[in-house]
Amino acid sequence: MIQIHVLEGKGFVWSYEDARRIREEFRMVGILVGALARKPRQNIRLGLPLQLLPEETRLLLELGAAKLMRPTGLQPHREDTIQAEPPPTGIAVYQQGLEQSYKEQRHLAAQERKALLDTLAEQIAQGQAKKRKKRGESADVPLQQTDLESGFVFPRESMMVQIPTERLEPGPQQELDWQAASLDWPHSGDPSHETRYRIYRDLWEQGHFVTGGTKFGGDFLVYPGDPMRYHAHYIVLCVPQQAPLPLYDVISAGRLGSNVKKTVLLCSAAADGSITYTSVQWSGMQ
């Protein structure tokens, strides 16, 4: 079961495996919003968490593939959530684990060093013999084998620690009912969300990759394959069926769409459940 963690009305996926499944099994892309672990100070490639569109979240929930989780407790700004001190056992376990990790790392680093010395043993022996010859001593004093494990210096500061991305222990959280609008998940029942969701789901069911479309001024972008490798074909604008649509909006959307070699789709969901698609293309600009 994929876990989607709700934070201020947005769904976040923290697990690497879940993120992978969402993309590869469910053809959903979302957007990465965290800093990339390997190179955190840049914006070109980002890392976990993966933020999902409300529509993507809802589709995963409706498919029964995911659970919506709401963290409880930790928010300090809400009253009465500042709990008493945690059981000291947790801290003790953590300290113990740290100590254990230090010992093991020390041991491993010592072994690594030993292995390195072993590979270089011949060169070291040669060098030492040369030195002794220079000093005029006899050249065949055996190489001194020092006890590496005890003499090896591995300061505590050079121990490596993990800053885990995902919560390591399951934290205080509860499953959220996404069908009822709540403070944490305000989307259900919102008419614009309902429209968008129906259009999203229809496009997705046709086998497309559908992502958020803000970068081209639309609601969604429709890709024929994984956006990693393919360009988007359509810019989706969700418009209510009966509402008047300013001509200027059609012009600007169409103009932008043809400039980026995409087709603008005006989509509306009818009351009977059918979706109407109208494609707009600028004819004079081929």
Added chain:
Amino acid sequence: METEPPPPRKRRRHRRRLCPAELLAARKRDRKVPQRSHGQKDFIPDGSEEQAERLRLCREEHWQLLEEERVERLGSLVEAKWNAQEGIIELNSPAGKFWHTMGFTERGKQCLLPEEALYLLECGSIQLFYKDLPMSIQEAYETLLSQSTVFSHLKRLGYIVLRFRSSTVPSSYERQLNLDAHGKNSEKRPRKRKRCSSPRLQDKKAKAFEKPQDTEGTPEMESGSQPDPNHSAPDGSCLSAEKSEEPNPGEAEGDQAEATGATARCRDSEPQTGDGGEASAEVSEESSDGSRPPRWDFATITFPNVAADSPQTLLPEPDKELLPENVAGREIDTSRWRGLLNQKRERPSQKERDQRFRSSVNADKKVRRCHNWREYKALLRERSKRRAKSRPSHLWDQAVTPLVEPDRGVSTAALLQQISVLQPSHVLDGA
């Protein structure tokens, strides 16, 4: 199709806790991000092997990057503690380089705002603890705030991002007095000490010129009797924007004096419009901080003279009321300190001495007794005569007789003979 529910997984949810070997191996990890060099994007999937392979490679690289966990050297992590009550993060070990552009000091501790802490946590610069346990990034997101994605984005672009404070925007009155230029200058070079020793006193000195009334609010706040809307905001936002050098406790009194002195000067130049009038309307926003009369009357407060020539070395205990509440005053004998100081006597040049000690004629009592110019001249003559008396009269009061009369033609040798002091010797003449 791909959409059918996945097969139930047998193993338990895999949480990514790294084992020591993995942690150590992370030291040699590649720190470069691979460039996406899989060619141009395609227009439409055509089901070819080639396309599938390219997609696979791309995804492989993507997942590899996402799978990586942050692993840092313990020594290079700054230990930080989440203070849930106050909504700030306190640093337990000295801050790193980020201190130039982030953080503030409060009650002698280095602190961070939640968004700053979250950004630094993601960058692997700090280790965040809550209730003595380290937080994961997920917990930090859920605990601190999620609005910081914009902050993080800007930070990753390399900007210095500060919280907005209305007090950093000069009011029209401040602009009128050209005080905004000063403010800008001081913001360019944020002055911030590594370790703060006195609480809450910061911000005030530098701003004394920028915003005069502020200084008067200071003692009030320190005694904690009246919460100031500008300075006690619970989220700590008040403390972020500009950092200033905070005085040592020892200097505190002097600084206050200086600052208030500046206040007084500023107020003099300010039109005393009282109520009504343009100026008062513009100032009113600031004077809500309290434009009370100065709390201290400096005519009655004595500052001990500890100059080099001062005979007084025992300083009495300062009045408790004059000190901030956390600063303890005590009686002290400065003689020991003076021994440690460089107290070399100053040797001014003649010119300097003249300038510094130029005495007025009016200070002279006898001169003041003179009624007119003639009497004054007579006095001067008498004085010069008296001075002359101390000289031997036979040298000064007789007629001057030249050594050589010009009309007497003499040879150079004769002249030299006449004025010589040493007689030429003839010892060697007979040799």
